[in-house]
Amino acid sequence: MSLPRDYSGQGCALARSLEVVGERWTLLIVRDAFFGVRRFGDFVAHLGIPRAVLSDRLATLTGASVLTRVPASGKREVYELTGKGLELWPVIRALTLWGEQFYAPEGGGPRRILRHAADGAALAADDRCTRCGVLVGVRDILLTPGPGLPGPDSADDPVTAALHHPHRLLSTLPPAKGNPS
C-alpha cells in the first residue's frame, strides 16, 4: 500500500511508524518478543500464525532493525528486540490498556498483570509502581497471571504454559518439555 499522498517524502512520523508496525501480526510478534519469545517455532506455537506470514513479518522487523537475529545453540538463530524495538514498549502498553478498558474478557479482569520486580506491586497505566512510585523500566517488569487468564489446563502451547508463572519481560522463556534447546 502506498503512503498517503499528504505524507509521501515528508516523513510523517505516524505514517512511517505504521509502515513498519502497522499490521496486526507485527505488533503481536513484537509483544511476544517483550514476553521473551525468541524462537521461530515458539512464535508459531503461541500466535498460531502461518509460518510464511511469520517469515514475512520477521523479515520486515529485522529489515527495520526492530528485531535482530542472534546466534543460538547449534546452527540456530533466535530473534531479539533491538534498542529501537525496545522503544516500542509504550505502543504495546497503550494498545493493551485500551483493549483491557474496552474489551475485557468475559471472565473479568485482565489476563496479565504487570508488576515491579523489586517489590511485586502492580504498575499504574503510566508504568509507575503503585507502591514505590518509581518509573519501572521494561527489564524490571514482571509479567504475572491476572484474573482473566484461563487455567493452565487450557494452555496448548509451551509459551502460554510458561506464562502461567511470573516471568520477567525480555528474559528467555524456559524450554518446553521435550524441546530442550
Place this chain on the structure above:
Amino acid sequence: MSLPRDYSGQGCALARSLEVVGERWTLLIVRDAFFGVRRFGDFVAHLGIPRAVLSDRLATLTGASVLTRVPASGKREVYELTGKGLELWPVIRALTLWGEQFYAPEGGGPRRILRHAADGAALAADDRCTRCGVLVGVRDILLTPGPGLPGPDSADDPVTAALHHPHRLLSTLPPAKGNPS
C-alpha cells in the same frame, strides 16, 4: 484475518485492539479526527485515501464506537471521536513519538509540535507541560507547526493548509475557501 489461536475467545487485550485499529489507514483516520477533521471529503483530501477504503474503515470505526456520526449542516453528517475513541490518544501519541525518534524527516525536527494551550509551552513525551508541569488533556493541546513541516506553498489540500496555523486538538478545522459548509 482470523484471531491468533491462542487468543480466540479469550479476549487478549492487544489482539482485540488490533482487530479494530490494526490497519494503517485506521489509525491515520483516528489521528486526523484528533486533528479536527470531521468531513468525509476532508479525510479523502488530507490522507489521499481511496473513497471505498475510507468508507470501509469508517464503518469499522463507527461499528466499534470509536467514531460516531453527528448531524451537520443540511443533510450531511460528520464524524466525531467518542469517549472510547478519545482514549486512543496515548496510542497515537506513542506511535508518533516512536516515528519521530527513528524516522525524522530529512528537513530535521518534527512536523508538528504539541503545546499546552494555556501557556504555549511544549509537551514532554508523557504529555506533561514542560513549563507548568501539568498533565495536559487532549482538549487543552495546541497543535503547532514544527521545523520539519514543509512550507504552506506545498499544501495541496485544505486540511494541510489549515494545520499550518496553531490549532487546538478536536476543534473543527476552518472551512476551506470555496467550500463554506
